[in-house]
Amino acid sequence: MGLVLAFVGLVALAAVVVTVVLRARARPRATAPRPPRDPFAPDAETGGDPRKLKAGDMVEYLGQRLFVRGSLRLTEGGFTWSEHFLDPMDADGGGEGRRWISVEEDPDLEVMLWTEYRGEGALVPAGKTLTVEGVTYVRSEHGTAAYRSEGTTGLAADGRVEYADYEAPGGRGLAFERFPGAGGPGRWEVSLGERVPRGTLTIYPGGDA
Numbered sequence: 372m373g374l375v376l377a378f379v380g381l382v383a384l385a386a387v388v389v390t391v392v393l394r395a396r397a398r399p400r401a402t403a404p405r406p407p408r409d410p411f412a413p414d415a416e417t418g419g420d421p422r423k424l425k426a427g428d429m430v431e432y433l434g435q436r437l438f439v440r441g442s443l444r445l446t447e448g449g450f451t452w453s454e455h456f457l458d459p460m461d462a463d464g465g466g467e468g469r470r471w472i473s474v475e476e477d478p479d480l481e482v483m484l485w486t487e488y489r490g491e492g493a494l495v496p497a498g499k500t501l502t503v504e505g506v507t508y509v510r511s512e513h514g515t516a517a518y519r520s521e522g523t524t525g526l527a528a529d530g531r532v533e534y535a536d537y538e539a540p541g542g543r544g545l546a547f548e549r550f551p552g553a554g555g556p557g558r559w560e561v562s563l564g565e566r567v568p569r570g571t572l573t574i575y576p577g578g579d580a
Contacts, residue, residue: 419574421474421482424455426522427577430472432484432567435459437470439577441522445532447514450477456524472567473546482572483544488561495559496535496547503563508537508545526550533557542566 424430428439437457445452452475459470469487474480488494490504501508513535520526530550537545544564549557 418570419572419576421472421480421572421574422453422476423576424453424472424474424574425577426455429575429577430457431573431575432571439522441520441524443524443526443532444519444521445516446518447516452476456522469562471562473564482567483564484567485544485546485562485564488545488563493559494547494561496537501537501545503545506539506543508539508543510535511538512536 424439424442426439426441430437430439437459440456440458442456443454445454452473455472455474457470457472471485473483473485488503494501494503496510496513499510501510515531515533517529518526518532519529532548532550533556535547539545542565544566546562546564547559548562549559551557
């Protein structure tokens with residue numbers, strides 16, 4: 372009888388041990404929070420995907436670092452693209468005016484850096500070709516898109532934008548945009564652009580990435 376009771380006791384003890392082990396394995400393990408990182412540390416990850424740019428990120432191009440203040444997510448039909456408004460990190464901003472990066476896939480990924488045109492005289496997208504600062508641009512697109520605003524853009528949370536795009540050899544671009552409102556169709560905002568070659572833009576994700 373004693374041996375039987377001992378055997379039963381061992382079986383019960385083994386069952387308890389198995390239950391404890393299974394419960395321990397099933398219990399979710401707490402993950403340690405990711406420690407803060409300096410985005411400009413020598414070993415920081417560089418490169419990045421321009422399609423994931425957002426407000427709070429920083430980018431570096433040709434030695435200049437720029438802060439992404441806000442973004443527009445644009446849609447026309449089934450086509451989508453993004454525009455990201457930038458502030459230089461240097462004190463005076465370089466005196467180059469408003470700048471932004473556009474990112475689109477049509478079908479290849481194309482990234483353009485745009486700078487506000489500050490030349491004399493008003494430019495409007497009135498013809499199939501336009502010559503600006505000695506460069507002749509040919510109109511490639513003209514349409515109206517819906518936009519959604521993120522971060523600081525100076526625009527409403529959503530709305531519509533009319534645009535006209537021109538192209539020139541060497542990856543250069545001329546862009547017109549206007550945002551209709553209660554006061555009418557709005558004024559044309561004009562920018563000159565340059566294609567950003569692959570591998571030349573470095574993205575430092577913001578702290579919440």
